[in-house]
Amino acid sequence: MKKIMITCMSLFLLIGAYAQKTTIVRSANGGNSGRVTLAAYIPDQVDDLPEAARNMLGNKLNQIISQNGFGGDEGQRFIITANVVVLTKDMLSNAPPMTALTLDVNLYIGDGYEGTKFASTSMPVKGVGENVAKAYINAFKNINLNDPKLQAFVEKGKAKIISYYNTHCDVIIKQAQTLANTGRMDEAIYNLTSVPQACTNCYTRSMAQVAPIYKKQVEKDCATKLNQAKSLWAANQDINGANAASEVLSQIDPQAGCYKDVKVFVAQIAKRVKEIDNREWSFKLQEQKNDMGIIKAARDVAVAYAAQPRTTVYNVHGWW
Numbered sequence: 001m002k003k004i005m006i007t008c009m010s011l012f013l014l015i016g017a018y019a020q021k022t023t024i025v026r027s028a029n030g031g032n033s034g035r036v037t038l039a040a041y042i043p044d045q046v047d048d049l050p051e052a053a054r055n056m057l058g059n060k061l062n063q064i065i066s067q068n069g070f071g072g073d074e075g076q077r078f079i080i081t082a083n084v085v086v087l088t089k090d091m092l093s094n095a096p097p098m099t100a101l102t103l104d105v106n107l108y109i110g111d112g113y114e115g116t117k118f119a120s121t122s123m124p125v126k127g128v129g130e131n132v133a134k135a136y137i138n139a140f141k142n143i144n145l146n147d148p149k150l151q152a153f154v155e156k157g158k159a160k161i162i163s164y165y166n167t168h169c170d171v172i173i174k175q176a177q178t179l180a181n182t183g184r185m186d187e188a189i190y191n192l193t194s195v196p197q198a199c200t201n202c203y204t205r206s207m208a209q210v211a212p213i214y215k216k217q218v219e220k221d222c223a224t225k226l227n228q229a230k231s232l233w234a235a236n237q238d239i240n241g242a243n244a245a246s247e248v249l250s251q252i253d254p255q256a257g258c259y260k261d262v263k264v265f266v267a268q269i270a271k272r273v274k275e276i277d278n279r280e281w282s283f284k285l286q287e288q289k290n291d292m293g294i295i296k297a298a299r300d301v302a303v304a305y306a307a308q309p310r311t312t313v314y315n316v317h318g319w320w
Helices: 053-065 132-143 148-167 168-179 185-194 200-235 240-247 259-277 291-306
Strands: 020-022 037-040 077-090 098-111 116-129 311-314
Touching: 037 053, 037 185, 053 077, 053 311, 077 116, 077 148, 098 148, 116 148, 116 168, 148 168, 148 200, 168 185, 168 200, 185 200, 185 291, 200 240, 200 259, 200 291, 240 259
Parallel strands: 037 077
Antiparallel strands: 020 311, 077 098, 098 116
16 A cells, blocks of 8 residues: 555554654545545554554545545545554464454544544454454454444534534635635635535535636736746747647636737747748637636646645544
8 A cells, every 4th residue: 555645544543642744545536526525544653553454444444435425535634543452362273373353443533633533433343364464454354334333423423524614614715715815726726625515505605716716826827837838939949849838838728817928929939930940830729618617627726736745744632
């Protein structure tokens, strides 16, 4: 299982942990905008838990996320984690000798940023294997995803997450506006599009803020990319330079106010290519986006932001 430093999925197994850097268990889910999202968190420091067993437990947490309709995008503040307690460990005199474990897997859902626990439950499991790692793995395999107690735990956690958005909506919107005003438009869009559709009022209010912030992002991006394209063309004014510039120009959103300058620049390149190479150079401009196209483009910005590697500190003091 690949480990990455970034805000998301893993598991706390070190008792007394207060604030730890994240190690991520990547989920296969994608495009989770509008869904209640949850991440499975695993710390780097785990006493006596073999790596293969850690992977299995991470997979089990991701199964809980997937089976219960959560999104699994990275960069989420809400986490599912676990503390594993070994109740018994016995060596069985089989041929070959076997290790038998009885575990108490304590599961938690909460706000990893503010350190607020939303829900908890305990799952007793047993496993037998040729070594300790296999005994752990077989024990974790026996976590029953359909256990009514587990389902109640998940529903309580989901309700608490929805309640968070409903009670913090004004703060979320204000923070997004502040981020946008300081040039961090992609982060602002990500935060706004992370509000679940289940939070009807807050979702509607948040999405109303997305288009204006996206347009700010577009304006900034247009100026940057137009300058990049001009530099490429200035360095090499032939068909190759024209094509290199077009690669950058094709990424500019036509919603930008400077797109008229893009059109002028494209015409200049086409004229010069005709003069020096006696050939037509065509560049297809992007089409104007409607409201739905703007929202989709903004969601793409949010997805790209979520995929950026970064380090986050989670606070789970007192969860177990």
